[in-house]
Amino acid sequence: MPTWNEEAIRRALKLYFIMGSVNCRSAAAPAEVLREAIRGGITLFQYREKGAGALTGEAMLALGAELRDICRASGIPFIVNDDIELAIALDADGIHIGQDDAPADEIRRRVGEGRIVGVSAHTIEEARKAIADGADYLGIGPIYPTSSKDDAKPVQGTRLLEKLAANGIRIPLVGIGGITTANAGEVMRGGADGISIISAIAAAGSPAEAAHELLAAVQRP
Numbered sequence: 001m002p003t004w005n006e007e008a009i010r011r012a013l014k015l016y017f018i019m020g021s022v023n024c025r026s027a028a029a030p031a032e033v034l035r036e037a038i039r040g041g042i043t044l045f046q047y048r049e050k051g052a053g054a055l056t057g058e059a060m061l062a063l064g065a066e067l068r069d070i071c072r073a074s075g076i077p078f079i080v081n082d083d084i085e086l087a088i089a090l091d092a093d094g095i096h097i098g099q100d101d102a103p104a105d106e107i108r109r110r111v112g113e114g115r116i117v118g119v120s121a122h123t124i125e126e127a128r129k130a131i132a133d134g135a136d137y138l139g140i141g142p143i144y145p146t147s148s149k150d151d152a153k154p155v156q157g158t159r160l161l162e163k164l165a166a167n168g169i170r171i172p173l174v175g176i177g178g179i180t181t182a183n184a185g186e187v188m189r190g191g192a193d194g195i196s197i198i199s200a201i202a203a204a205g206s207p208a209e210a211a212h213e214l215l216a217a218v219q220r221p
């Protein structure tokens with residue numbers, strides 16, 4: 001397993017694609033969407049099998065293994081959302097947790113050293129706590145309105161990103177929630193190292209083209 005220093009994580013966050021089977025257009029197979037997204041230039045992938053109709057048990061594990069193998073073949077780090085057992089079973093490169101999960105230090109102990117631990121933070125207090133607990137990066141959102149998360153917190157624009165920078169907080173940061181090619185530049189200018197995307201890639205007519213355009217927007221903020 002590669003070692004993840006801060007700069008490697010910052011680079012990987014640039015275009016962070018998140019997907020589960022429910023996020024894909026009805027006819028599109030998740031594996032094909034992921035392959036296309038990789039072709040378009042994503043730099044990191046998170047398997048997030050959540051929401052109404054999500055797979056469970058063996059089917060969730062099997063899809064995860066398929067998506068992990070696609071990532072491995074292309075050198076894209078593979079992160080699992082929330083589920084410690086699944087992250088270990090899939091030998092994921094990392095895990096992403098929310099505020100309802102155990103603290104980052106406990107999660108790291110349980111998944112083992114060498115894996116990336118990312119934490120969602122919605123306030124500066126949550127960010128400080130996650131950093132103290134040893135998070136490798138923070139997901140900051142929702143920046144814009146999103147329909148991909150039922151229990152999303154109130155939209156906050158780039159305010160928290162700017163506040164973190166103003167307070168000298170330099171942990172790798174990725175913006176999330178409603179990000180598109182039209183607003184990606186604003187997120188980067190707000191201080192993010194990258195953007196996390198579900199629907200603007202997973203539900204796009206061409207995930208490859210969508211990813212390609214998003215990457216261009218991130219590279220030229």
Ligand code: 3NM
Nearest residue numbers: 141142146148177178197198199
């Ligand atoms: N977490 P889309 S917003 C998974 O605010 C997730 O922490 C959020 O999906 C947070 O790119 C979100 O389709 C959904 O808006 C992002």
